[in-house]
Amino acid sequence: MIKVPALDILWAALPEARVVGGAVRDTLAGKPLSDIDLASPLSPDDVMARLTTARLKSIPTGLAHGTVTALIEGQHFEITTLRRDIETDGRHAVVAFTDDWQEDAARRDFTINAMSMDRAGTLYDYFGGAADLQAGVVRFVGDAKTRIAEDYLRILRFFRFFARYAVGAPDAAAVAAIEELRDGVLLLSAERVWSEIKRILAAHSPLAALQLMQTTGVLERVLPEGFDIPRLAALIGRDAPVDVLLRAAALLNGDIETIAARLKLSNEEAEILQSWQIPNALPPTASDADLRRALADTEAPTLIARSWMSGNWPELRTRLATTPRPVFPLQGRDLTRLGIPQGPRIGKILAAVRRWWLDGGCAASHEDCRAQALLIVVK
Ligand code: ATP
Ligand code: MG
Helix, strand or coil: CCCCHHHHHHHHHCCCCEEECHHHHHHHHCCCCCCEEEEECCCHHHHHHHHHHCCCEEEEEEHHHCEEEEEECCEEEEEEECEEEEEECECCEEEEECCCHHHHHHCCCEHHHCCEECCCCCEECCCCHHHHHHHCCCCECCCHHHHHHHECHHHHHHHHHHHHHCCCCCCHHHHHHHHHHHHHHHHCCHHHHHHHHHHHHCCCCCHHHHHHHHHCCCHHHHCCCCECHHHHHHHHHCCCCCCHHHHHHHHECCCHHHHHHHHCCCHHHHHHHHHHHCCCCCCCCCCHHHHHHHHHHCCHHHHHHHHHHHCCCHHHHHHHHHCCCCCCCCCHHHHHHCCCCCCHHHHHHHHHHHHHHHHCCCCCCHHHHHHHHHHHHHC
16 A cells, blocks of 8 residues: 555545556555655546646646646646557657546556556556566566557666666566667657666666666667776775766766767766766875865865775765865955056966965965065065
8 A cells, every 4th residue: 555645635525536657566565665756537527627626736847748747735646547559650659538447557668557546545566567576576467569669769678677676687578678679769858868768877776777788788889988887986986976977986987078079978977977987186195285275176085985985985985074164264355455466477476376275284274375475576
């Protein structure tokens, strides 16, 4: 039984709706629920009307696809009318509404994703999903090859769920079908590919999935610039935090700018990955002056991330996190006040004083720096 107060309110308005997909799977697996999606045999218009009658807020999210969102006590629930596929081409599907629960389950990708659960807690499991979940098997609903050819994204989705739920060897039919149809991933949009890579990396232990991606030839197709699984394994072996970008920084090989442009990473992601590429300059034996110097140029979280790339050094991390970031105490106007005329010379003097300040471990005061500036001017 799925016990969520807001869901009871929704069920009062839509008693025939069932929770579907990930929320059923994760309830059975005893994992925390992310989104709760529901399905209903009612048409989207009828779903909207029922929500309105019950004075619940509804949003026509994707009426053409049959999806209405209900907003209850700050929680979003997507309610999608049961569907079956009419036409597929590897990327898009034309769907029709149906009132047949099994038809809707049959168009879902994996047995563990094809279960539904009603208000009373009854589980509807048409394809043996509960047993597969228990056994740690990720299996396509129906014929693996057919299902992949309908939608090549399912190749990457396979590895997402394999990374999260699989125990032991992968399903042989799935592996054979993926090997045969692996070029299909080349048709996927960059955004989709990057988003699935991140989801795979977000799994607690993604290494087996990545190794399988490598042996099936999928990894070289989604990351043609190169990849380094042993480096990721070393990072994970160090018990580094489960941070998708940190893991990506370890996995990706090759020029980050090229990869970022091809996979359409956000600017923020690209900058972070770029900043972590720099080999770690701070050994765990770094002195306090070394630490301050590094912090003057680079924020602590970046230095901590870089340190994870090289080792597990809790003491260094603590020092980085607790050392205040040194601020260079001199500004351009301090120099004009000393009588140095405005112009490019100011910048040069500031840079020279800053280098001197860094060399001294960022210990010099405002006064010291002013004196040093005067010395440079006199020379
Ligand atoms: P997650 O916890 O990663 O969100 P999820 O099961 O909710 O897992 P979603 O990608 O959110 O996964 O999709 C919701 C459900 O929709 C899936 O459980 C599956 O039943 C169905 N589904 C989504 N994408 C596809 C697809 N490409 N082919 C077939 N079924 C799909
Ligand atoms: Mg989901």
